[in-house]
Amino acid sequence: MYDQPRPNPPLTAMTFDQMLERVRYEGAYPTRERAEEAVRNVLAAFGRQVTGDERVDLAQSLPVEAALTLTSQTPDTERLTGWSFVKDLAARTGGTPATARWDTGAVLAVAAHLAGPDLLARILHRLPDGYALLFGQADLRRRQPAA
Numbered sequence: 001m002y003d004q005p006r007p008n009p010p011l012t013a014m015t016f017d018q019m020l021e022r023v024r025y026e027g028a029y030p031t032r033e034r035a036e037e038a039v040r041n042v043l044a045a046f047g048r049q050v051t052g053d054e055r056v057d058l059a060q061s062l063p064v065e066a067a068l069t070l071t072s073q074t075p076d077t078e079r080l081t082g083w084s085f086v087k088d089l090a091a092r093t094g095g096t097p098a099t100a101r102w103d104t105g106a107v108l109a110v111a112a113h114l115a116g117p118d119l120l121a122r123i124l125h126r127l128p129d130g131y132a133l134l135f136g137q138a139d140l141r142r143r144q145p146a147a
Contacts, residue, residue, distance in 0.1 A: 014114060016064065019062070019063050019110060023106050026106040038107055041103060043066055043111075045085065045092065046085075047069065048076045049079070050123060053122075057122075066111075082128070082132075082134050086100045105134060108136070
């Protein structure tokens, strides 16, 4: 069973420690503990937003510890825009929107690298507006005119 190729293999496999060091570098965090706090907070919050096959495939592309944080959350019924996601994260962690935005960018940039461009495109397609920027991507979706 373990020698079977996964249907959506990650671009670069990373251990959790390597992921934390990458997030520490991306976020310019002073300690590994601060990077781990950001990873756990952001992935828990993101686990409440991403659903379906994209959730499963993203979890497969992350190190086990990060995948468990992502999937331990029950998806919310309310879909948050990117900015609402940042404000919700700030409220849940007791931080500021600026700090939550910083943490989100550092963590999701690494998650985007691990997920790869195809999975990232699928994830962004399923989420409301504003998430592309959180992943460090241009937001190229066309806005629908108001009815």
